[in-house]
Amino acid sequence: MPPHETSPLLASHHDNGGSTRKPFDPIGSTRHLLLGSWINILLVCIPLAFIADALHWSAVARFSTSFLAIVPLAKLLGDSTEQLSLKLGQTLGGLLNATFGNAVELIVAIAALIQNELRLVQTSLLGSVLSNLFSGFYFHESTFQVTAAQASSSLLTLACITLILPAAYHASETEQTAATIKSLLEDGAPDPNDSSLRGLLILSRGTSIILLLTYLGYLYFQLRTHAQLFEAEQVEGEEEEVAAMDQWSAGGWLVIITVLTSFCADILVGSIDETASQWHIPKRFIGLILLPLVGNAAEHVTSVWMACKGKMELTIGVSVGSSIQIAAGMIPLLANFETIVLFVSVMLVNLLLQDGRTNYMEGVMLMSLYFVIALSYLV
8 A cells, every 4th residue: 555645637538438428228227227236225215215204114114115215216327427427538428527516406406395394304404514524544744736726615614604604693683582593493484473484585595696606607717717627637547437337328317216226215204304303313313314325325425435535626626516416505504503513624624725735534533523513313
């Protein structure tokens, strides 16, 4: 095991990934996708979840089957995206991986919003950011490109700061009565009689628009003006990865998997209240810890696998890029405690990225923070 490992920047594929295009082969592509991992054994839980919902089985049965069904669906979503990204080049492929990696979280959030579970939306999206706290033990020390990592972490910090401002405004403009605090903790929604609500909505929506525009500027920075910071130097002797699925089959399976995930997410969200009550588990713990771990399964597998191969830029690109998309484009107004949790997490990540090197002790610190947060929501 070498004492130091230097990795290429933000890619596991070469720019000429589209030079060898796989011919249309739906049968072979499907075989590769469905038989490519032992995790796909859990696909049997998809029909079980539909049966449990149709026959009105217990909430625990519906929660368990739909929860386990989303695990292979998230993995298949990541695999299909990776096959598509082989044709798109390094940076765009990494962006596509992070974007579709967040599809499960978005589907769960939409299902929760439809069922008026605003608190679940907040905790699940926050948990999606926190679950990207990662650690590594494979190499003694690894290096990565500092400028690109700092640009990403700085944008994540900006998103965190803009989330703090509405929460601070709401705290300063209202008298937090016991009823108001209880409403915030249970529902995650402001009191409709709150006189500061109009200003809060303007501030929240305004910062959301500004964040979205800033993220679009970051994409232009990443893909156009400073693309060289996010491009990998070709390593001599490294073999080019060839797509095992044709592009049409990969795209078709993306659509099918997304539809199946939406149905399973609807069943899952509908069973959370009763399941939390029967299992005596806080509902916020389910939203913050359990749902993000399932939704981020594909990203976690990709990050761990790339980190083991020494590709730290791709690991950081997927993890931090995913967090940026959620923090800058998907998180609604958070209650004060969730905002503080997000802030301290982002601050620690930012500090650890400053020197362009990482080791297992930094990973231990990240994981320790995640476990402390999980414990705080469990109690």
